[in-house]
Amino acid sequence: MTAETTLKPRMVGQAIKRREDPQLITGRGNYVDDIKLTGMTHAAILRSPYAHANIKSIDTSKAAAHPGVVAVFTGADMLDINPLPYAWQAAGVPNNANGPRALAHEAVHFVGEGVAVVIAEDRYIARDALDLIEVDYEPLDVVVDAEEATQPGAVQLHENAPNNIVFEWQCGDKAKADDAMAKADMIVKERIINQRLIPTPMETRGCIGHYNGGTDEYTLWMTSQAPHVHKLVLAAFVMGIPEHKIRCIAPNVGGAFGAKIFMYSDYPLVLWASKRIGRPVKYMEDRSENYKQTTHGRDHITDVELGVMKDGKVVGMRVHTYANMGAYLSTASGGIPTTLYGRIITGVYDIPAAHCLVKGVYTNTAMVDAYRGAGRPEASYMIERMMDRAAVELNMDPADIRRKNFIQPDQFPYHNAVGLLPYDSGNYEPALDRALEMAGYANFRQQQAEARKQGKYLGLGISSYVEICGVAPTAWVMSEGWGAGLWESANVKVQLTGKVTVFTGTMPHGQGVETTFAQIVADELGVGYDDVDIKYGDTANTPMGYGTYGSRSLVVGGSAMKKSLDKIKEKAKRIAAHLLEANPADMEFADGKAFVKGSPDRAKTIAEIAAAAAVGANLPPGEEPFLDATSYYDPPNCTFPFGTHICIVEVDPDTGRVDLKRYIAVDDCGPQINPLIVEGQIHGGIAQGLAQAMYERAVYDENGQLISGTLMDYAIPTAAMVPHIETDYTVTPSPANPLGVKGAGEAGTIASAQAVMNAVIDALAPFGVKHMQMPATPENVWKTIHSK
Template identity: 75%
Template sequence: MTAETMPTKLVGQAIKRREDPQLITGQGSFLDDIKLPGMTHACVLRSPYAHAKIKSIDTSKAKAHPGVVAVFTGEDMLDLNPLPCAWQAGRVKNNVNTPRVLAVGEVHFVGDPVALVIAEDRYIARDACDLIEVEYEPLPVVVDAKKATEPGAPQLHENAPNNIVMEWEAGDKAKADAAIAAAEVVVREQIINQRLIPTPMETRGSIARYEPATGEFTLWTTSQAPHVMRLVLTAFVFGIPETKLRVISPNVGGGFGQKIFCYNDMAFTMWAARKIGRPVKFVEDRSENYKYSTHGRDHITDVELAGNRDGTITGLRVTTYANLGAYLSTIAPGIPTTLYGRIITGAYRIPAAYVKVYGVYTNTAMVDAYRGAGRPEASYLIERMVDRFAAEIGMDPAEVRRKNFIPPDAFPYDNGLGLLPYDSGNYEAALNKALEIVGYAEFRKQQEEARKQGKYLGIGISSYVEICGVAPSKWIGLPGEGWGAGLWESANVRVHLTGKVVVTTGSLPHGQGVETTFAQIVADELGVPYDDVVIEHSDTAGTPFGYGTYGSRSLAVGGMAVYRSVAKIKEKAKKIAAHMLEANPDDMVYENGRVYVKGSPDRFKTLAEIALQASVAYDLPEGMEPFLDETTYYDPPNCTFPFGTHIAIVEVDPDTGIVDLKRYVAVDDCGNVINPMIVDGQIHGGIAQGIAQALYERAVYDENGQLVTGTLMDYAVPAAHMLPPFETARTVTPSPVNPLGVKGAGEAGTIASAQAVMNAVIDALSPFGVKHMQMPATPENVWKAIRAAQAAS
């Protein structure tokens, strides 16, 4: 590069993704694409009962089956510790029960692993699983979180009376009680946020290899957090030095939270690989993914919202039963507490609020973070109740929102629920923009006209605020919010002798385009060609320790670590250039990939020249280390708080109950935007998952604990014809938390969308007297809601 060919700024541009060429040509390397010499295949026998004692297991026929290498049960793996729970609810007692790698003595949900077959191929492994004979003694079952806490309910674990994991609260109960007692209007509902199954299109799996000569394991696994898995598996499950395990995430086919956690297959492939002396591969079937891998949401909430007839909201009181499943998954208790209870008042200034949360064990699959993780539940609750309140007092729901929004001059804003202050926001601007795009006033007229003709249109507004890049460690960590580690992120930046830039990061993409966006930032900041920057990730060998990708943290935390490392590189480059130009280091200016002497832009050295000087190292400033190589561990001072308004328009056919989602408008504010194409894509995908919750998806257990929605035939992940096109727009309110001004966009779409659709459905049904209905708004549920409201009136 010469001084004449200045690079164009890449940040803010819709750069096509560098991740794509391999993925569109079938050259990706996903977990199941990996083959190792001598590799064996694992299949898990799972409990068909939701709760039972294991009386006996006979593996003799399976062991004798041709092609079977080994069969193991939980008794064989007693040298392994149960999987740890790394985020217990902060400042309260947690009655912790975590899963063993294979069940021992008792099973607690359908899909609980009972035995493991290792065979020459996956067909044989499956055949042999069918030859294992297990005798069970069925025990009573409970699947409903509220019922599980009632007297006489079946008990799952001895150390958790009434199946309670923890009781947690936030806010001021006395103030909330007083506000509700004194209010002109109180609206009350029981609101259910139904259980969902994350459903990344690639299921989960692991491949483990063991080297007897060194005692080292290599684990390839479908993980959003390989460094954390390495730590958890070695220090907690195996009790071996962390250095004896290398973890690699290959291409990961979507995560949505489900792939954050430590799962038993990571441990049993490692354990078995060491035992049999051959690599072991395990890949879930979809039905196994549905039975065993984590689910999301599943809250039963009683809520009261108090206010005055002028539209002012004065109080909020919430009691939530959060179903956490049969055992605690890796970060389960943190989701309905820190990430839900602390943001229960949403985008509104509510002077008196209180939330009580019960975490509950039931005979169901474990529940943990699923896209949005706590914030969708919180946002759904408050946005549904604001509409409910608006309907009660006969005020326009947009007007009620305006009246109660936290105003722009109130930031940083403390919501009184134990969260760090909201960083920045202009909620009314986003609402106004969304109303303008949708043509709100005009729509209300059309709606009125349509009703006269027996057509039921509805509009639903959702004004959300959420939490991204959760940090700093001193707030989220053990003494505070209970997170059992830090939540900083790492990046190393090196400029090699040839001027090429290598970035290694603890963040890793599984669809988010982090390679592209990080390269955009580095190319701009260093002033080097985009193609000269490579982003390496996903392998604990060769990347600095990092916490991984979840919670919309990659850019606001991981990207900032990259940014800081680049800044350090620039500082060192200035010193070397000063030495080369025999100038004062304090007089050097770094601009567009070159360093010049202030006031003399033609006296310069390019970064490539400086990198060469730093590498050959025979003439550097006295005492300076060779090479341009800088690492940052970035711990942000606060979370970031993206916000926006989404609006849905529906038409409901009251005879069939069918909901036609006619328009979907999203105005999001995620601070500054690095790549608008990628941000739009993240918002699209998030919206799809929220609409899916509103209209289609629910995980259903019957009273015996059988997962009725156990396959993609029964669980309604929407296809293309079930979703509308999305109209997206943005406002930009930079975050003051980080110099990039970014907030995060990975989960916002999901956090915003379910209530926009449900508010629209209920608005459409208001002429029938429907005030609330539970998700999903399937034709059957809508039809029943209309009949129930008519019967009640």
């Protein structure tokens, strides 16, 4: 240990620029749609224009006869492909689960559901031929709102789900919460709608299926955050392919934000079709298809009550949520509004009694699953809105009510009232203090009062958040309904020439894992940063891992790599001891050398040891050649990053326009491997949460048509719509992993929507506004002012 603690970090902690970038800034990236295979065909999918209908007949004859068309298939042709499975169901309660098929058979349940596929020589011909397919639909009634779907008389989507209920799940102690509410001085209630969002990675989803009849092997190139999981699910559940006969490859992936974790109909479809026609099949969504059929996020209708004492202490909380799951249950969707939402509704506060009931509901809409933050933004938005709501009722400063209720540093590990794993570590007040200092809070209220006199409406919103990251402990996630493990893996090889290759089971797609992992390896092994290569994405040469989401690549995957690096150092010490004729127990490893304790000159460099290990002619008895190690790491706990964000706005009451004047973020993700990358993650996360507060809303009309169905209609913010972001950090290491890291990918999104909305509502206080629903568009703000 002493040698390691004296090891001087050379790379870890440095804001070095990314090694991923040179290929990406010169147009030499390799995304799925950039790949061409010999003989490759192109698929186009005919999608239902109805949100709910029976399919009476499909006539594909004209399309099949169209020049350049190779084949046309419908759902009836591919009944040997199983419905897509639901790998995460709400735990401990019945789940009336239904998965979509590769193509719809007999009925469709949302606009955009695939009903037929054309495979053609090029994508233009494939699209032409779609127009020649005739489908006779019998339209049925439609329901798009989760609460309405549970009411008597609502149309039923699936026979096994009465009242369209997928599950009714609860956490916390209802009797205790009821008792606490009865004793509270005041109950603050609100209906909070967390509107549906569309993840919108700039690259849509796509895939290329290739079946090799000579070897009976399937290869799938895909836009995936989790190629090993896709491989496993395709093999074991969807297609019944022996697992060793399928390989999934994720090349560069152009953003994902959760939406590329899941199993989608087109993946088995292209594999199946490739086997049928004997040629590779490519399918690439266009943006309109992406909006209609790739998973959406959020969509909660929540009634929340907070029991508060006169001094501001929150004593109880009751939550009832309708979670819109869409038309079917997507891969991980059951866990999002349950474990990742219900179990963290109390946020950063020591609320002794709480209860949360969640009804998962089918509607005639696209499936809803994890979108950046996944459950935690919904929880954080709700509790942070309610803390402000309570502060207003008590005429208390919003910073003071937070301080009053914060979980204190000496309470960690902290068990909350809704049954989450213990919060690992935290110190919430310094982050709040720093954010308030940056915002100039000491003077803000006076400025606000003066501005109001001049007819200017300033508002300041505080958001103190905590999230669940490094989502893992396998036994825990399985007890919460997830159907597999969530450990991670890494194989580290020190090659004969001393160069290092790491094969990780994670699947970065913008997070900079190649850079951060190489920084760690360089320091741990004392090798040059440029002598380290990080490989991922191909199930044929990387060890099994569960992928990149839940801010877990570094926390879980990086820890697996750290474990392998430790094993390599141990082996290096044994081999060096043998070469130096020293006692292995006397060896230490530091600065790229194994040396005899107290005699640093008696040393072998890692390159010398690697060469000796790779040649293998002179090794300790029983020692295997080659310096490599594979590790699987399953952490004992999740991590719980936290922080405080503050937004300052000015609202023009005449137009309802909100001007984002300042945005301040103080985050604590533990020690940072690369501060440049951490800041980038925070920026991007904030933009997405802020966009929910200000601009974005997926809208279905009463017929189930997606009104916000293109980038023309769905308001992804441009550079001019996002403010300058000011960042700072506190550092509280996690005891839950050997790197002490907590994860940073989702923090910004989890923190930001409520910072903005609290600011807007604060600005509107003179108009008697205590709550309004997102997004704070000019129309919505104007109507809110004028409804008072």
